[in-house]
Amino acid sequence: MAEAQGHETHTSSAVLLAVAAVLAAGIGAYAAAVGDEGSDRWHDAVRAEIKYGAGVIEDTRFVYQEIAPQAFQVISATVQGQELSRQARRARDPSVRALLQGEAGAQELLGRFVAQRSGIARQPQYLRPGPTYATARRLAAERNRHPALVTLDAGEVEHEGSQLKEQSSLLFASAIPAAFAFLCGALAHGFGTWRRRLLPLGFALCAASLILALIVELSF
Amino acid sequence: MSPHTHIELEHAMPEIDSGTRFRKWVTVLVGIAAATAGVLAFAEAEANRQKEHGLVESARDAQQIFVRLGANTQLLQFSGNATREALAVTLQGAARVRSSKPGQPRAFAIAVAQADMQASARLLAVVKQMGAVPAHTSGLDPRTADAVRSSVASAKALLAKQNAAAEAADRWATRQEYTIFALGLVAIAVALAGLAGLMGVGRPGRIAAATGSIALVFAIVWSAVTFLT
Numbered sequence: 153m154a155e156a157q158g159h160e161t162h163t164s165s166a167v168l169l170a171v172a173a174v175l176a177a178g179i180g181a182y183a184a185a186v187g188d189e190g191s192d193r194w195h196d197a198v199r200a201e202i203k204y205g206a207g208v209i210e211d212t213r214f215v216y217q218e219i220a221p222q223a224f225q226v227i228s229a230t231v232q233g234q235e236l237s238r239q240a241r242r243a244r245d246p247s248v249r250a251l252l253q254g255e256a257g258a259q260e261l262l263g264r265f266v267a268q269r270s271g272i273a274r275q276p277q278y279l280r281p282g283p284t285y286a287t288a289r290r291l292a293a294e295r296n297r298h299p300a301l302v303t304l305d306a307g308e309v310e311h312e313g314s315q316l317k318e319q320s321s322l323l324f325a326s327a328i329p330a331a332f333a334f335l336c337g338a339l340a341h342g343f344g345t346w347r348r349r350l351l352p353l354g355f356a357l358c359a360a361s362l363i364l365a366l367i368v369e370l371s372f
Numbered sequence: 373m374s375p376h377t378h379i380e381l382e383h384a385m386p387e388i389d390s391g392t393r394f395r396k397w398v399t400v401l402v403g404i405a406a407a408t409a410g411v412l413a414f415a416e417a418e419a420n421r422q423k424e425h426g427l428v429e430s431a432r433d434a435q436q437i438f439v440r441l442g443a444n445t446q447l448l449q450f451s452g453n454a455t456r457e458a459l460a461v462t463l464q465g466a467a468r469v470r471s472s473k474p475g476q477p478r479a480f481a482i483a484v485a486q487a488d489m490q491a492s493a494r495l496l497a498v499v500k501q502m503g504a505v506p507a508h509t510s511g512l513d514p515r516t517a518d519a520v521r522s523s524v525a526s527a528k529a530l531l532a533k534q535n536a537a538a539e540a541a542d543r544w545a546t547r548q549e550y551t552i553f554a555l556g557l558v559a560i561a562v563a564l565a566g567l568a569g570l571m572g573v574g575r576p577g578r579i580a581a582a583t584g585s586i587a588l589v590f591a592i593v594w595s596a597v598t599f600l601t
Contacts, residue, residue, distance in 0.1 A: 176410060187417060194428040201432045205439035208519050209446075216446035220502060224454045224495075231494050232461065235487035248480045255484065287502045291520070292512035302513050306432060313428070317421045324414040331410020335403035342399025 426541025
């Protein structure tokens, strides 16, 4: 009977070792998969940041290097024309007045030509009285031509990745009790006098490991 | 002695004490190795998480620095060019007056110079208006506005953050690599323990168990030093 009891106890140790090993391996494998998904999200965040940045650079280049200089050219000619017209009105000598009016007309015509040829005239809503040009609003319009690029939020994607990585780490941590359950199983095999305490402790640690893993899984 | 009394083998047969002690040694070695492997697996995962996070933060910060500098440079370049053009208008008028020859309509040159001077002042104001990007421009997403409005000083602060993230990534990468090495030592310890169990009590078995124990102790100390420093 003692032999049968010893055999049963040895079987229990073996079962504990097997359960602990399978549990730790299972939780570890799941944690690795979750961590891998987290890494993917982090890489997506870097891609999103690059894509967003490329959009900002291209749109600012277009607005400040293509549109704004042409708009300024239009405004410059218009303002010079207006000032020449003002001088023409003040001029007492008719010949000087005629020359000034001619210059003013040339500048105003130049302004209109540039506006028409450059396309500035096609979007008159940005040309403001003064005259001036609503460059920031033009930039906003250019950015909003591709809303998907503007709404790219690398920070949000990174946060999603961080959540998954944190879940993965906590899952790995929840496998630690199972590893200690394996220690209990091994000690129960080697130390017969402690066996009766170690086996229940080992199974309790396995249960704790499983419960912790489930809590982590449900918390995220 | 009652047949129901449970007795330990080593108490009943003192001559096999050494074999029992060897068995205990091997089981302790295997058990501690398993527990250590569990803790090290978590440590490795955590080190990997921190390292990757540092790398991602570092890459994003670097990208943001370049985007801020690039976006702001476009604005500065436009403002600089437009300011030079506005100033040139004044100079053009002044040059016209100074170069007017006798017989030419000097009154016309003076009137044009005055017109140019007024136009230049107005154009400088226009440059200022066109170069302004209010923090809350209607329709403009705040991140683009921040990038265009950024300065070298703000990029420096971001650069410090980027450097800190890169250094953190480097520190955690070292810890991860050392942890992987420690896990390798634990695997060696377990293999030697298994071999010792197969060899049984005796000189070869004891050598295998001793080497495995040393490997395991080294792995634990190595990991502790890695994470505590």
